[in-house]
Amino acid sequence: MSNEQSILSIPISPETHKDVWVYAEVRHDNLIPTVFELLFLGKKLAADLNEKLCAVIIGKNVSQHAQTLIDHGADKVYAIEHDHLEQFVDETYAKLLTDLLLKEKPNKLLLPASTIGRSFGSRVAVQANTGITADATELSINKEKGGLLNATRPSFGGTLMATILCVRGHRPETATVRPMTFPRATPEPGRKGDVVKVPVDLSGFKPRERHIRFEPEVSQEIDISQATIIISGGYGVGGANGFNALHDLAKTLGGAVGASRRAVDSGWISYRHQIGLTGRVVRPKLYIAAGISGQIQHLAGMNSAETIVCINKDPEAPLMKLATLSVQGDLFEILPAINKELQKCGFGAK
Ligand SMILES: Cc1cc2nc3c(=O)[nH]c(=O)nc-3n(C[C@H](O)[C@H](O)[C@H](O)COP(=O)(O)OP(=O)(O)OC[C@H]3O[C@@H](n4cnc5c(N)ncnc54)[C@H](O)[C@@H]3O)c2cc1C
CATH class of the missing domain: 3.40.50.1220 (TPP-binding domain)
Structure with a gap:
């Protein structure tokens, strides 16, 4: 079934959509630091909703990171793992995540506002027929509006903060979150959680994009994002x-x-x-x-x-x-x- 068909046929009801999900981006075999910021934030939102915090991870051999995600607050980790997923390809990753969203029906989805998260998050939101707030800097649960996500981001050149709500009946409410805006979750080594290995079936799927090679930037300077x-x-x-x-x-x-x-x-x-x-x-x-x-x-x-x-x-x-x-x-x-x-x-x- 294509994504377009599945969107049209899926019954959308906020009552049936549960849990806060974070997309755990892996770059060069490591979880990027923003993942731990998303887990900090996701844990708070999940606690406010009395729901679970789940992480979803995509790539080759990525289930090796599952315990780290659980240690940092995830109650459940969905690992979409396959040798063909070693390199990020927007269309392929988006298809796999969208399929999982449509099946598992999370309530909220947070992605890093990284280059990858921004590109792929918007594609996922379109395919899942939901709304996305890009580059949010404040997120909270709006209890007066039945637990909707208040996603706030700077607008009009930073002179105004706009709080964006997703129209009722569309799930998961999705946001990309600006890196370095939230503290990182504190680890609790040995925490218990579930790991779900998601079967990957790409037969018949023909992405128009492909990864050719990765060329790292060569520089002797310390990168500002890593500097203390x-x-x-x-x-x-x-x-x-x-x-x-x-x-x-x-x-x-x-x-x-x-x-x-x-x-x-x-x-x-x-x-x-x-x-x-x-x-x-x-x-x-x-x-x-x-x-x-x-x-x-x-x-x-x-x-x-x-x-x-x-x-x-x-x-x-x-x-x-x-x-x-x-x-x-x-x-x-x-x-x-x-x-x-x-x-x-x-x-x-x-
Ligand atoms: C949509 C939008 C997005 C933007 N995004 C960004 C952004 O990401 N980052 C950003 O920085 N700006 C951004 N800007 C621009 C921003 O509004 C300012 O124009 C910019 O930050 C000003 O840069 P500045 O402080 O270096 O220059 P100025 O405002 O010109 O300040 C220069 C300062 O240097 C001081 N000075 C001069 N000589 C000396 C000296 N010898 N010793 C000590 N002090 C001295 C002056 O007193 C002055 O305070 C954005 C604007 C818009 C509209």
Whole structure:
């Protein structure tokens, strides 16, 4: 039966759809960190609904991760496992997940707002004839509306937060969740849960896409999403060379270099360094912002940092008011001075 046929024939009733599901994305044989954030969030939503938390995982040899998912809160793990699923192919993964959704009828489905989750989540939602909120940053259960999912996300360039509800009668209510927005679930080693191995039948299925090869990005730099310390520069650095002072300090501290969109749009540094609404979301222990005013779209990417240090000439800049420590002055004097003192204390020595 094709997906189109199954959509039309499935009886949709919210009463028959139970449990909160999270899609546990595996990349290069490992669960991506956002999975643990989804488990933290999913556990809370499931507890509010008095339902189970289930994880679904797709790939080759992926059931090896089932116990980790259970340790982090999943009550049940569905493993869709096959040698042909080693590489992510949007259409194939979407078909398999949609088939399982239509069979098991979960109430809610959360996916990471990663490149894969965004692409494949929307395809799954269309095939399952349900609604999806992309890139949600707050999620809760709306008890007044019978347990619907309140999925909130920034709209109109981050100036407004919109809460989106899925029309009644369409399940599972689906959302992709912005990475680094929620804490990670704490493990409880040895927790008990069920593992369901889902049979995979791809006979007669002819995807139009195929995986050719994977080419990793080659870079010596620490990636901002992995860094515990980020030195970030904005339009105040004045040009590509202005980032040298930030790279020097990042090297001393073992940190990564981030940037505002204005610096990226000016062509001074590549997009992979951009932090914010249309860049990446980071949650480092220390975020040093130099020459960044702190507009709302930038804050959307870094305001969960544990400690924020802002260096700016202008004491009225919004980030100067939000920072844990605000330093008024010229970044080209302050950054080298900090770097020099740290090096004197032995930081950055090989
Ligand atoms: C839909 C949409 C999405 C967006 N997404 C993003 C996003 O993902 N990320 C993002 O960052 N922005 C984003 N923006 C842009 C955002 O609104 C701001 O324009 C941008 O963040 C400003 O960058 P900035 O702080 O570097 O520049 P500015 O606002 O120009 O600030 C530069 C700061 O540097 C200070 N300064 C200058 N010289 C020095 C010096 N020598 N020493 C110390 N301080 C100095 C100035 O006082 C000033 O505060 C988005 C906007 C829209 C509309």
